[in-house]
Amino acid sequence: MPPLHIGLLGAGGIARAHLPGWLTLGARVSVHTLDGSAEKLAAEYAGRGHDVRAADDLDALLAEVTVVDVCTPTPTHRSLALAAVAAGRHVVCEKPLALTARDAQDIATAADRAGVRLHPAHVVRYFPAYAALHRAVARGDLGELAVLRLTRGGARPRWAPWFGDPAQSGGVIMDLMVHDIDIARWLAGDVVRVHARTRGAEHTTGMPPEVVTATAVLTHASGAISQVSGLWGLPDQPFRTTFRVAGADGLLQHDSTAVPGLRITARGARTAAGGIPTSPMTESPYLTELREFAASWQPGAPLPRVGARDGVEAVRIAAAAVESSRTGRVVEIEEAAR
Missing domain, CATH: 3.40.50.720 (NAD(P)-binding Rossmann-like Domain)
Incomplete structure (x- = not known):
C-alpha cells in the first residue's frame, strides 16, 4: 500500500x-x-x-x-x-x-x-457481536428474518454544546439511533415505512438536560419489522447496547453488559460518563474499519462492508423517524429513494 x-x-x-x-x-x-x-x-x-x-x-x-x-x-x-x-x-x-x-x-x-x-x-458494523450477527444472517442461520429489536443508550452527551441543539445534532434519533437504524437495514434490507416517538426535551441550551428516549418502528421491504430504541440518560447512566434478532429458524441476542466484549475508554477531555465504545477482546473496531477502507483503494480490492448508499439511506430513515416523531404520523420512504 x-x-x-x-x-x-x-x-x-x-x-x-x-x-x-x-x-x-x-x-x-x-x-x-x-x-x-x-x-x-x-x-x-x-x-x-x-x-x-x-x-x-x-x-x-x-x-x-x-x-x-x-x-x-x-x-x-x-x-x-x-x-x-x-x-x-x-x-x-x-x-x-x-x-x-x-x-x-x-x-x-x-x-x-x-x-x-x-x-x-x-x-458498529465492525464491532465483533454485530459482525458475527451479520455473518449468521447472511449464511441463513436464522432463516427469513421476522422481528429485530436493537437498543443503544448511555449518558447524554454534554462535552460539546451542539449536542444539546437538535437542529445541529439531529437529536437522539439522528445522532445515536442512526447506528442501529443502519444495522437494521444491513440485516433486513431497505425500509419502506417508519413510525417513531420521542419522550423528553431534546433542546438543552440554557437549561438542565433531561433524559430523552426514542423508539422507531421500521417496516422493511422484506416484511421484517425492526424496533430501534435509544436513550440519552443521566450523567451516571452506563453505556449499553442490545440486540434480539428472530427469524423463521432461530434467534440471536446480545447484551453488552452481560458479555465482556465492550468497554468505555475515556479519550481526551470528557465528562466522567463520556467515552468512546471500544472492544477489549479484539483490535479496535475503528482500526478494523479504517484498514478495510484503506485496503479498498487498491486496484481490484473488494469494497468495504459499508458504502456511500448505506450512509445516505441511514440518514434518510433517521430523518423520516425524526419527522414521524414530530408529527405523530407514519412516514413512507419514497420508492425512488430505494
Whole structure:
C-alpha cells in the first residue's frame, strides 16, 4: 500500500478514536481545526514520536493529503466533505453523513462524479457481536428474518454544546439511533415505512438536560419489522447496547453488559460518563474499519462492508423517524429513494 497522508478534520473524541488507527496503518496525519485544538492534539502525539502535525490552512491541507477524515460536528459534514471531494480526495466521514437525506445524497453524488470513494464511518458494523450477527444472517442461520429489536443508550452527551441543539445534532434519533437504524437495514434490507416517538426535551441550551428516549418502528421491504430504541440518560447512566434478532429458524441476542466484549475508554477531555465504545477482546473496531477502507483503494480490492448508499439511506430513515416523531404520523420512504 502506498504511504498514506491523512487530513484529519477535528480533534475531539471521534478524531482521537480514529487517529491511533491511522498511525497503526503507517500514515502520517495532518490535523486541522478552527479552535486551536489541532495544535494540542498534534503536539501530544508528536511528543510520542508519531508523524502528526497541525495544519492551519484547510486548502493547503486538501492539496497535499491522500484522504480526508471528517470528524467534526455534524452540521459541518456537508461543506467539508464536498470540499474534499472537489480536491479529488477520498473521504471518510463520521456518522451521520449529514442532517438531511438531500445533503447526504449531494455528498454521495459528488464523490461518484469525482471518481473518489466516500466512506460513511458506521463503526458498529465492525464491532465483533454485530459482525458475527451479520455473518449468521447472511449464511441463513436464522432463516427469513421476522422481528429485530436493537437498543443503544448511555449518558447524554454534554462535552460539546451542539449536542444539546437538535437542529445541529439531529437529536437522539439522528445522532445515536442512526447506528442501529443502519444495522437494521444491513440485516433486513431497505425500509419502506417508519413510525417513531420521542419522550423528553431534546433542546438543552440554557437549561438542565433531561433524559430523552426514542423508539422507531421500521417496516422493511422484506416484511421484517425492526424496533430501534435509544436513550440519552443521566450523567451516571452506563453505556449499553442490545440486540434480539428472530427469524423463521432461530434467534440471536446480545447484551453488552452481560458479555465482556465492550468497554468505555475515556479519550481526551470528557465528562466522567463520556467515552468512546471500544472492544477489549479484539483490535479496535475503528482500526478494523479504517484498514478495510484503506485496503479498498487498491486496484481490484473488494469494497468495504459499508458504502456511500448505506450512509445516505441511514440518514434518510433517521430523518423520516425524526419527522414521524414530530408529527405523530407514519412516514413512507419514497420508492425512488430505494
